[in-house]
Amino acid sequence: MSKRSFYIAAVLLLIMLYGCSSSGRNVLTGSRADYTLLLPEGWSECDALNPSADASAQNAAERTYMIVLCEDAEDFCENMTAQEFSELSEKSMLSRYAQAVISRTENGGYCCRCEVESVNVVFYVETFKCSDSFVQLVFWSSKSDYDDAYGQFVAIARSLTSK
Numbered sequence: 611m612s613k614r615s616f617y618i619a620a621v622l623l624l625i626m627l628y629g630c631s632s633s634g635r636n637v638l639t640g641s642r643a644d645y646t647l648l649l650p651e652g653w654s655e656c657d658a659l660n661p662s663a664d665a666s667a668q669n670a671a672e673r674t675y676m677i678v679l680c681e682d683a684e685d686f687c688e689n690m691t692a693q694e695f696s697e698l699s700e701k702s703m704l705s706r707y708a709q710a711v712i713s714r715t716e717n718g719g720y721c722c723r724c725e726v727e728s729v730n731v732v733f734y735v736e737t738f739k740c741s742d743s744f745v746q747l748v749f750w751s752s753k754s755d756y757d758d759a760y761g762q763f764v765a766i767a768r769s770l771t772s773k
């Protein structure tokens with residue numbers, strides 16, 4: 611290998627390593643709605659969480675999960691807001707999980723604390739209106755892991771961009 615070829619290979623390797631290690635993030639792209647989300651280091655796409663989800667991801671090591679649900683806005687009242695759609699979601703959670711307790715967060719989302727298959731779980735849900743769809747980010751973890759996970763949940767939700 612010539613010096614020039616070695617130099618070019620070394621530069622390309624450095625660029626590749628810098629590009630991979632600088633952010634440690636993956637991009638999750640919607641298939642039904644036009645959005646992207648940045649996943650922090652440790653998170654990866656995981657299609658097995660919910661077959662109805664538009665996208666899903668997990669951080670298996672930290673036992674934290676998320677799914678993205680999309681609904682066509684045209685299926686709801688013409689002037690429905692993301693907040694009103696979120697309120698419908700809250701009612702659905704209350705009817706689905708016995709003993710569920712809902713609380714609003716300072717970020718405009720809500721938490722649902724409940725029991726799922728004998729495990730105490732906390733869901734964190736945020737709703738956005740992206741072009742012609744309502745996009746709902748549903749995060750969850752066990753009750754004991756939630757306080758540590760909340761910051762990552764909010765960061766992922768804040769990374770949402772819609773075209």
